[in-house]
Amino acid sequence: MRTSVATVCLSGGLVEKLHACASAGFDGVEIMDADLVGAYESPEEIRTLCERLGLTIDMFQPFRDVEGVDEQTFTDNLRRADAKFDVMERLGTDLMLLCSNAGTATIDDDDLAAEQLGRLADLAAARGIRIAYEALAWGRYVDDYRRAWRIVEKADRPNLGVCLDSFHILSRGHDPAAIETIPGEKIFFLQLADAPALDMDVLQWSRHHRLFPGEGDFDLTGFLGHVLRAGYTGPLSLEVFNDTFRQTAVFRTAAHARRSLTWLADRTEDAGRAPHAERLIAPQHAHGIDFVEVSGDDLHDLDQLLDRLGFAFRGRHRSKPVRLWTAGSARIILNEQLRLESPRLTAFGLIVDDAAAASERAAALGADPVYRRTYRGEVELRAVASPDGTEVYWNDDDPDASWVPEFEGGDTDAAFHGDVDHINVSYAWQDFDEAVLFMRSVVALDAEPVAEVPGPRGLVRSQVMRSPDRVVRLPMNLAPPTAPVPHRHVAVRVDDVVAVARAAREKGLDFLPVPDNYYDDLQARFALDAALLETLQGLDLLYDRDEHGEFIHFYTPTFGGVFLELVERRGEYDGYGAPNAPVRLSAQRQVSTWTDAKGPGAEGSSS
Structure with a gap:
């Protein structure tokens, strides 16, 4: 060719x-x-x-x-x-x-x-x-x-x-x-x-x-x-x-x-149409999220956040300044070795059938390999860097039998069982299109139609990339050129988000505050049961419903450039609560304004 x-x-x-x-x-x-x-x-x-x-x-x-x-x-x-x-x-x-x-x-x-x-x-x-x-x-x-x-x-x-x-x-x-x-x-x-x-x-x-x-x-x-x-x-x-x-x-x-x-x-x-083309190794479709990594200079606020949410502290890495928190198959790594000034989501891992094949295909597509120092007895995961530097890792082994034992001094008893529902990533205007191609070609995700979400600083363009079986979901957001890059977040799916929210509240965790006007509108749209509406409003939970099912979720405070979302899907609901996104974006901007007014050290850092 x-x-x-x-x-x-x-x-x-x-x-x-x-x-x-x-x-x-x-x-x-x-x-x-x-x-x-x-x-x-x-x-x-x-x-x-x-x-x-x-x-x-x-x-x-x-x-x-x-x-x-x-x-x-x-x-x-x-x-x-x-x-x-x-x-x-x-x-x-x-x-x-x-x-x-x-x-x-x-x-x-x-x-x-x-x-x-x-x-x-x-x-x-x-x-x-x-x-x-x-x-x-x-x-x-x-x-x-x-x-x-x-x-x-x-x-x-x-x-x-x-x-x-x-x-x-x-x-x-x-x-x-x-x-x-x-x-x-x-x-x-x-x-x-x-x-x-x-x-x-x-x-x-x-x-x-x-x-x-x-x-x-x-x-x-x-x-x-x-x-x-x-x-x-x-x-x-x-x-x-x-x-x-x-x-x-x-x-x-x-x-x-x-x-x-x-x-x-x-x-x-x-498709049988280009016999002269140079062949690539078949794509490795991910069938699970291995981990999500947040990096920063000081991540103790996130330790406290994960503890109050009910995650289990699985321990510190035996040779690196890295900590692991888990809830079921939701594994969140806090990495302080990169020494970033502000916390941000810097990497995620995917579970595939053949990590070596995924890495070889990525190299043929020109992706830059990622090197991380490992010591004898530690698992070396294959990885490449996406256009903006976000690292993508592949693992073809059971995490609990491969790299998780490298974390010591913790326990396994989380308050709930969770899975990573989706990883919401965001890009500057000059990186977005390249990132779409990277996720489609190197990571072998399919693209859903583009949507636009109104935010306080203009329309946010959103495109979901996903694996064929929809187990891996990667919503990608692009803000207007003059607006800051949107925060990234990890959404964890649980069986009973109300119970998780109540337990977290009892431990002293405040969620992203939702305005009362939202609940007035919610009642007008869905005519919810009074008890359910009271529960949602009392816990700052958001709600959506379509012909396939229901979606209940809440957001944590933002730390630097990252926050968490806890979600519950009922029935066959397959969306992401898109009608609630403008409320979330507006609330985060308002909280940021409050925090800036209070000065450094205010709760929630700079959201």
């Missing part, structure tokens, strides 16, 4: 972009005209650099607004094209991307378009240059790849073919099946981009919201299958216009982009 990427996908200058592409393992690049125009290096110097880096220049792009014009305008277009052919010869590339006319076309006539493209192709042929014609989704007259192909057929030049772009085809809702009617040798180039399902102007959608494969809602596996069955043998190339990627670190974004193509090619081969 040959891979390529358009330089427009990345931040920085052209030379820096080329170094990043080579470092990420791409075979080639599409040189964006604007990147070359803004570079101080000559086309010859760029050509030499690519040769030294082992990169082919697969295409020069874009050339615009050629066909469907009057003769005088077209004559000037040929002059423009001839000048760009000079540049291409200096670069050492023989393929130009020609976009369908979106600005100057005045004549809607396929015969004229074919005649003009044929004349352009003849001019290019004298230079040994090929033209790949692409139907822009916002083209003035040609906005459908099927029409673009008909025009290319009419023109009938050996050096004139089509460029297929997944965004331009799928954003318009065009059926990609007809791609298989195009001869493979006439598909000169393939550009790939994913995107979220949005209802907006297609040009703005394209310019600002394209994503790398695996991060959006397009069926790129099916799309790529059609292209390959048509006989296409060229590179798989990425063309992603995205405000985030053009601002983030170029080497990291290039590696992120390369991972997306590896994942897509592997999925396409799984």
Whole structure:
């Protein structure tokens, strides 16, 4: 599988972009005209650099607004094209991307378009240059790849073919099946981009919201299958216009982009459509949460919190400043060796069938391995770092028989049996899309549809990643760019959350306070039994219900950037209490305001 990427996908200058592409393992690049125009290096110097880096220049792009014009305008277009052919010869590339006319076309006539493209192709042929014609989704007259192909057929030049772009085809809702009617040798180039399902102007959608494969809602596996069955043998190339990627670190974004193509090619081969793709080890689907880890410089407040909730203190690690608390299969590690100033959720472990296979697949996808010092007799768990540094561990053994005995001096008697229901993680705006791809490709979780939750500082975007059996659930939150990154939390599922709440209250634990207005609204929505409503309000419990069951939960105070949630699912309720999220976000912000007003040392730390 040959891979390529358009330089427009990345931040920085052209030379820096080329170094990043080579470092990420791409075979080639599409040189964006604007990147070359803004570079101080000559086309010859760029050509030499690519040769030294082992990169082919697969295409020069874009050339615009050629066909469907009057003769005088077209004559000037040929002059423009001839000048760009000079540049291409200096670069050492023989393929130009020609976009369908979106600005100057005045004549809607396929015969004229074919005649003009044929004349352009003849001019290019004298230079040994090929033209790949692409139907822009916002083209003035040609906005459908099927029409673009008909025009290319009419023109009938050996050096004139089509460029297929997944965004331009799928954003318009065009059926990609007809791609298989195009001869493979006439598909000169393939550009790939994913995107979220949005209802907006297609040009703005394209310019600002394209994503790398695996991060959006397009069926790129099916799309790529059609292209390959048509006989296409060229590179798989990425063309992603995205405000985030053009601002983030170029080497990291290039590696992120390369991972997306590896994942897509592997999925396409799984569907029997890409026999030339490099194979990955089959994904290891997690069937349990091994542990969740919170790190910080001083975590004694969290020790007290877990004790009041009813967790059992299982002891201190025999060789590290790390403590373990458990309740059933819910295992929470408090790690003070990282010496973080503020507590935060830094790692979680997954139980899989083959940890070595999970680690090998992660390495093939470019994930960075994590090293932690272990001593003789201690279990060394395999791990990688996610884009923001959160560590993901794999274990294929029983935790109570493998690493848990390394903790000494505690007991096993928790006040209740619990399981980790979900781990709610949050990301800064520049990390979110990359994290979605990481969790989908490396951790082998499936993505549920995106939801938006109103908060006191704007809409919070939420996307749940989960294992196929829904045992592992990972809600991922993204706050507005100007808002702080949302706190992370661990949700522990229990059989009787009211009993757990009462016992914790008796031990002196205060929960996140819920306003009385919430309970007035709750009664209006659900007409709850008076006794149940009184219980909920008295304990600061939140409630939700749907046609499948009920959900009762409460939140602890926030410590640094982390808090806990205790939940009870009744019946077949499968959600996360989404209607209650705005109340929680508002309450946490209010408590933070109170705490800041009290000054350092106030209860609950900085929530």
